[in-house]
Amino acid sequence: xxxxxxxxxxxxxxxxxxxxxxxxxxxxxxxxxxxxxxxxxxxxxxxxxxxxxxxxxxxxxxxxxxxxxxxxxxxxxxxxxxxxxxxxxxxxxxxxxxxxxxxxxxxxxxxxxxxxxxxxxxxxxxxxxxxxxxxxxxxxxxxxxxxxxxxxxxxxxxxxxxxxxxxxxxxxxxxxxxxxxxxxxxxxxxxxxxxxxxxxxxxxxxxxxxxxxxxxxxxxxxxxxxxxxxxxxxxxxxxxxxxxxxxxxxxxxxxxxxxxxxxxxxxxxxxxxxxxxxxxxxxxxxxxxx
Amino acid sequence: xxxxxxxxxxxxxxxxxxxxxxxxxxxxxxxxxxxxxxxxxxxxxxxxxxxxxxxxxxxxxxxxxxxxxxxxxxxxxxxxxxxxxxxxxxxxxxxxxxxxxxxxxxxxxxxxxxxxxxxxxxxxxxxxxxxxxxxxxxxxxxxxxxxxxxxxxxxxxxxxxxxxxxxxxxxxxxxxxxxxxxxxxxxxxxxxxxxxxxxxxxxxxxxxxxxxxxxxxxxxxxxxxxxxxxxxxxxxxxxxxxxxxxxxxxxxxxxxxxxxxxxxxxxxxxxxxxxxxxxxxxxxxxxxxx
Numbered sequence: 001x002x003x004x005x006x007x008x009x010x011x012x013x014x015x016x017x018x019x020x021x022x023x024x025x026x027x028x029x030x031x032x033x034x035x036x037x038x039x040x041x042x043x044x045x046x047x048x049x050x051x052x053x054x055x056x057x058x059x060x061x062x063x064x065x066x067x068x069x070x071x072x073x074x075x076x077x078x079x080x081x082x083x084x085x086x087x088x089x090x091x092x093x094x095x096x097x098x099x100x101x102x103x104x105x106x107x108x109x110x111x112x113x114x115x116x117x118x119x120x121x122x123x124x125x126x127x128x129x130x131x132x133x134x135x136x137x138x139x140x141x142x143x144x145x146x147x148x149x150x151x152x153x154x155x156x157x158x159x160x161x162x163x164x165x166x167x168x169x170x171x172x173x174x175x176x177x178x179x180x181x182x183x184x185x186x187x188x189x190x191x192x193x194x195x196x197x198x199x200x201x202x203x204x205x206x207x208x209x210x211x212x213x214x215x216x217x218x219x220x221x222x223x224x225x226x227x228x229x230x231x232x233x234x235x236x237x238x239x240x241x242x243x244x245x246x247x248x249x250x251x252x253x254x255x256x257x258x259x260x261x262x263x264x265x266x267x268x269x270x271x272x273x274x275x276x277x278x279x280x281x282x283x284x285x286x287x288x289x290x
Numbered sequence: 291x292x293x294x295x296x297x298x299x300x301x302x303x304x305x306x307x308x309x310x311x312x313x314x315x316x317x318x319x320x321x322x323x324x325x326x327x328x329x330x331x332x333x334x335x336x337x338x339x340x341x342x343x344x345x346x347x348x349x350x351x352x353x354x355x356x357x358x359x360x361x362x363x364x365x366x367x368x369x370x371x372x373x374x375x376x377x378x379x380x381x382x383x384x385x386x387x388x389x390x391x392x393x394x395x396x397x398x399x400x401x402x403x404x405x406x407x408x409x410x411x412x413x414x415x416x417x418x419x420x421x422x423x424x425x426x427x428x429x430x431x432x433x434x435x436x437x438x439x440x441x442x443x444x445x446x447x448x449x450x451x452x453x454x455x456x457x458x459x460x461x462x463x464x465x466x467x468x469x470x471x472x473x474x475x476x477x478x479x480x481x482x483x484x485x486x487x488x489x490x491x492x493x494x495x496x497x498x499x500x501x502x503x504x505x506x507x508x509x510x511x512x513x514x515x516x517x518x519x520x521x522x523x524x525x526x527x528x529x530x531x532x533x534x535x536x537x538x539x540x541x542x543x544x545x546x547x548x549x550x551x552x553x554x555x556x557x558x559x560x561x562x563x564x565x566x567x568x569x570x571x572x573x574x575x576x577x578x579x580x
Contacts, residue, residue: 006337016433023393043335046296050363055391057365057437059477060350061469074340076349087511146306150347187471188351229470231515233552265551268544269519271512 004040009066011038017056024052096122123161134162147174152192156199176219190223194232201239238262238278245285299357301328309346316345364389370473396423401444412447428457436477443476446485451494458486480506480517488524492571496531527568
């Protein structure tokens with residue numbers, strides 16, 4: 001059963017680039033096939049799609065982004081939607097409302113991806129439900145040994161909703177041994193992996209678990225995609241500074257100086273949430289010293 | 291694009307992530323089909339591949355990276371070669387000409403011809419057919435995508451002023467194209483507008499460039515830190531062009547200090563050289579020695 005959205009999205013991309021069907025094909029038979037595809041009546045092979053995208057020219061990412069949004073649209077689309085909501089008005093409230101809708105649909109269908117999205121969006125207000133969701137999520141993550149971007153994202157947001165720090169050690173091998181995707185295309189999963197480890201470090205710090213915090217920070221350093229991510233590096237430097245302040249083996253004064261420098265940089269680049277968190281920590285550290 | 295090993299790769303990923311054939315095939319594909327596909331069937335439709343990947347929660351980028359298909363598409367590959375070339379690492383930008391479809395080849399050749407020149411030497415470097423090819427790309431699309439953003443970013447200093455202004459106006463009206471892969475940064479809306487603003491500071495109106503930068507700045511999110519630092523870099527240029535030299539130098543120092551705190555020597559060097567060259571060009575123009 002052909003799904004129309006693939007062809008419709010392709011047509012939208014083609015027209016946005018002001019490209020005619022004739023420019024993408026070599027003969028009339030192919031043009032007719034393209035026309036049927038765009039009307040949602042025909043599926044095309046990966047090779048042919050790739051060839052036509054090349055001629056527009058457009059990337060796969062651009063094509064996937066144009067795909068008609070629907071509930072099980074790609075995970076990337078969903079995460080993009082989440083970001084857009086979060087940075088819009090009443091972001092957190094709206095995320096919770098959307099989470100509730102996903103939960104309701106999960107109750108009807110029991111399709112686990114629905115629950116996953118709810119978990120990523122917001123915690124359930126019910127403690128009982130949170131506990132059940134945590135159990136199911138633990139089971140899922142442990143069953144799927146090698147992690148890719150999806151599992152890292154689930155773990156990261158799961159830690160703030162239905163999981164806790166005690167779940168980190170049992171899942172450590174999943175956290176640090178993803179697919180060995182070292183090419184430039186591995187950036188997607190590596191970025192999420194970095195996010196997961198930074199979340200572990202952040203929560204460990206909040207919980208006073210410095211050894212776990214250090215373990216996570218050291219693991220982040222080994223991931224190649226870090227080199228392309230100044231925002232991740234910024235968060236890492238902030239956490240390093242906090243570690244320096246609180247670790248008995250390191251210089252508190254040096255840590256505070258570094259933290260001040262990081263806060264100044266946060267202000268310069270308008271990383272407001274990070275700046276706010278770090279200022280609170282700096283103030284607490286100075287109050288302790290007195 | 292080589293797709294013959296897609297089936298084997300899929301099987302590897304499916305097994306690594308702990309999914310049975312039945313679980314991975316889901317509702318849209320039969321187990322028999324999936325089994326055939328994994329044994330080497332290459333003519334799979336994109337729809338089915340998309341569905342199979344979603345069922346095991348692997349993104350298209352991750353999948354193609356695991357399949358070792360470095361040429362996901364030619365533009366993606368060309369963008370990567372360009373960023374390697376900028377960093378003075380071994381790169382083959384000329385191969386992209388043959389890989390590109392005939393319609394894109396003139397623009398690719400035009401860009402390849404100027405991309406490694408100093409910005410000063412790029413002024414007026416596009417003429418006749420090369421300028422026509424670039425102009426066609428920038429004017430043609432109803433909704434600029436990654437290819438036209440890339441061309442705009444790289445040809446910024448070589449464009450006549452009216453085309454530069456038209457391009458930015460159009461870019462600012464459209465939804466932003468974003469990417470978190472380092473090598474795809476020049477394909478984003480923000481990057482293109484900043485490059486065009488930099489050309490405008492040096493070659494046209496600093497005030498106009500300042501307006502463009504302010505608009506981009508408002509659209510950036512905390513995670514768009516690289517783009518933010520680029521905006522700050524060119525804002526330093528705006529200040530310098532308007533005669534506010536101490537302010538310009540302060541901003542320059544803050545940008546460079548950012549890369550120090552982020553522990554990125556390569557970006558520090560690139561930004562430092564860039565700012566030095568930008569100030570020099572502005573200085574030359576202000577004193578009429580260009």
